[in-house]
Amino acid sequence: EDKVVQSPLSLVVHEGDTVTLNCSYEVTNFRSLLWYKQEKKAPTFLFMLTSSGIEKKSGRLSSILDKKELFSILNITATQTGDSAVYLCAFYSGAGSYQLTFGKGTKLSVIP
Amino acid sequence: DTGVSQNPRHKITKRGQNVTFRCDPISEHNRLYWYRQTLGQGPEFLTYFQNEAQLEKSRLLSDRFSAERPKGSFSTLEIQRTEQGDSAMYLCASSLGAGEKTQYFGPGTRLLVL
Numbered sequence: 727e728d729k730v731v732q733s734p735l736s737l738v739v740h741e742g743d744t745v746t747l748n749c750s751y752e753v754t755n756f757r758s759l760l761w762y763k764q765e766k767k768a769p770t771f772l773f774m775l776t777s778s779g780i781e782k783k784s785g786r787l788s789s790i791l792d793k794k795e796l797f798s799i800l801n802i803t804a805t806q807t808g809d810s811a812v813y814l815c816a817f818y819s820g821a822g823s824y825q826l827t828f829g830k831g832t833k834l835s836v837i838p
Numbered sequence: 839d840t841g842v843s844q845n846p847r848h849k850i851t852k853r854g855q856n857v858t859f860r861c862d863p864i865s866e867h868n869r870l871y872w873y874r875q876t877l878g879q880g881p882e883f884l885t886y887f888q889n890e891a892q893l894e895k896s897r898l899l900s901d902r903f904s905a906e907r908p909k910g911s912f913s914t915l916e917i918q919r920t921e922q923g924d925s926a927m928y929l930c931a932s933s934l935g936a937g938e939k940t941q942y943f944g945p946g947t948r949l950l951v952l
Contacts, residue, residue: 758938768842768929768943769881776938814880818938824869825894826941828880 728753728819732829739836743805747832749815750797757818759798760826761789764812772800772813805836840864842944844930850950851920858916859947863932870913871941872905873929874898881929887913920951 730751739745749759758776762769773782775791775798782789786805791798802809812831819827843862851857863870869888873881884903885895889910899905902920907913917924927948931941 760940762943768945771940771942774938774940816880823894824886824888824933824938825871825883825896826873826881827883830878830880 728817728827730815730817730827730829732813732815732832734832735830736833737835739805739834741805741807741836741838743836744801744803745805745834747800747802747813747834748797749799749829751815751817752796753817753819753827755820756793756796757820759791759815759817761798761800762814762816764814764831765810769814802834805834807836807838810834810836842930842932842942844928844944844947846947847945848948848950850952852952853920853922855920856916856918857920857949858914859928859930859949860912860914861930861932861944862912863930864934864942867932867934867942868910869933869939869941870907871931871933872913872915873931873943875927875929875946876925884915917949920949922951925949925951 733748761772773789778793786803789800814831816826816828871886872884875881887907902918905915927946929946931943933939
């Protein structure tokens with residue numbers, strides 16, 4: 727059975743800190759991994775990663791995938807209170823399936 | 839706003855009643871997905887449509903659940919004979935094209951079954 731584990735489950739940091747969120751997976755026929763940010767509503771898309779070792783970057787956020795060691799990290803530098811949210815990783819796997827399988831998420835709280 | 843929309847945003851019902859939720863995807867998105875999310879968990883896949891065809895259904899989707907997308911645009915999710923365990927956030931997402939694409943989520947319908 728496919729499995730995805732996110733760590734830590736929750737994290738409290740001060741504004742300006744840098745954080746690294748982890749997503750490890752055991753997936754049959756892995757195809758791609760996605761990161762989403764969820765505040766008190768819909769998950770919003772951050773990144774999609776398909777190739778190993780290629781960093782994707784958007785402002786203060788960046789992410790990379792390691793398909794050999796089966797994990798991805800999401801980095802947030804110079805955190806702001808607006809970064810407080812649950813960060814979810816999800817993946818496409820299997821042959822011909824288009825469902826996303828999500829982890830439980832990491833709850834990030836950024837305090838002033 | 840041209841994002842995914844869902845109605846109603848909140849629904850309170852009594853056990854045993856039927857409920858129906860609606861999802862309007864982003865215009866021209868050919869794929870539409872339904873997920874369910876409970877507190878402290880990530881979204882769990884329920885079903886997905888490509889145009890009007892329902893192509894995948896999760897084992898989570900019991901026979902009390904039915905989804906339709908009759909004209910390949912909006913979709914409805916109906917839950918018959920609701921149970922307290924159905925209380926959750928029901929999320930809809932849509933995507934465009936073939937292969938693995940970004941799914942864009944709507945704001946969800948929060949269901950509470952009393």
